[in-house]
Amino acid sequence: MTAEIPRLLCVDIQDRVAAADGLVARLVALLHGPAARVVLTTSFGLEDQVLTHAAVEAMKQTGRTIEFATLDTGRLFPQTHDVWAATERRYRLRIACLSPDAADLAGLVAAQGIGGYRESVDNRKTCCAVRKIEPLRRALHGADLWITGLRSDQSQARATTPFAAWDADFGVVKVSPLADWSRDEVAQFAQDNRVPVNVLHAHGFLSIGCAPCTRAVAPDEPERAGRWWWEDESRKECGLHSHPMPPAFASVALGAT
Numbered sequence: 001m002t003a004e005i006p007r008l009l010c011v012d013i014q015d016r017v018a019a020a021d022g023l024v025a026r027l028v029a030l031l032h033g034p035a036a037r038v039v040l041t042t043s044f045g046l047e048d049q050v051l052t053h054a055a056v057e058a059m060k061q062t063g064r065t066i067e068f069a070t071l072d073t074g075r076l077f078p079q080t081h082d083v084w085a086a087t088e089r090r091y092r093l094r095i096a097c098l099s100p101d102a103a104d105l106a107g108l109v110a111a112q113g114i115g116g117y118r119e120s121v122d123n124r125k126t127c128c129a130v131r132k133i134e135p136l137r138r139a140l141h142g143a144d145l146w147i148t149g150l151r152s153d154q155s156q157a158r159a160t161t162p163f164a165a166w167d168a169d170f171g172v173v174k175v176s177p178l179a180d181w182s183r184d185e186v187a188q189f190a191q192d193n194r195v196p197v198n199v200l201h202a203h204g205f206l207s208i209g210c211a212p213c214t215r216a217v218a219p220d221e222p223e224r225a226g227r228w229w230w231e232d233e234s235r236k237e238c239g240l241h242s243h244p245m246p247p248a249f250a251s252v253a254l255g256a257t
């Protein structure tokens with residue numbers, strides 16, 4: 001794909017999402033676009049649950065398909081598996097499960113041990129690469145649009161999250177329909193629509209990933225403070241969402257036209 005095609009697609013999506021009234025309408029607008037294959041990845045956090053609900057409604061309205069995929073890292077909380085099952089039941093969905101490559105996982109554990117991710121940032125990023133990034137690459141292979149639950153006020157690193165951006169690493173247009181929503185707005189949508197949510201949210205786990213790398217946060221702490229809390233704030237992404245936008249896409253940002 002030449003750089004011009006995704007740039008035009010990003011601008012088109014930006015306009016469609018910005019003009020849509022409400023979250024379901026945003027998803028419908030995406031499905032009315034030219035993208036053939038649309039994948040929503042979920043970790044069953046609050047944002048992903050709300051997006052799944054809206055995506056199901058949008059599929060009903062358009063007759064189009066959105067594929068749902070999750071990365072089962074092997075280190076998830078049992079409560080995350082519970083909400084995964086509840087989501088499949090509620091929406092009559094099957095969510096594709098991408099697991100780490102068995103040989104890569106054996107090599108990782110042989111090289112750094114089962115707890116090596118705590119010993120250095122490099123080790124932690126290697127663990128995330130094996131357990132998350134490589135499976136995500138498989139989930140997104142051949143996709144045109146990747147729907148994510150990123151919000152711009154989740155952290156400093158996500159402050160400039162656009163509605164749409166070309167992700168050169170995964171070769172896909174990444175769409176963040178919740179980019180301009182607050183956590184309160186997401187929670188209200190979940191409550192209004194009786195969306196199943198992870199019970200850990202009620203115990204201070206605002207952002208939920210792998211069990212050994214997630215803790216509850218205090219009321220005055222930032223939302224993502226419980227992720228890799230032993231590391232510098234500025235380095236706390238796992239690589240799924242840390243790819244900088246090429247300069248050509250810098251103008252495709254929130255509120256830009």
Ligand code: SF4
Pocket residue numbers: 073075117124125127128129131132209210212213238
């Ligand atoms: S979040 Fe922790 S356990 Fe999960 S893949 Fe990354 S380093 Fe490994």
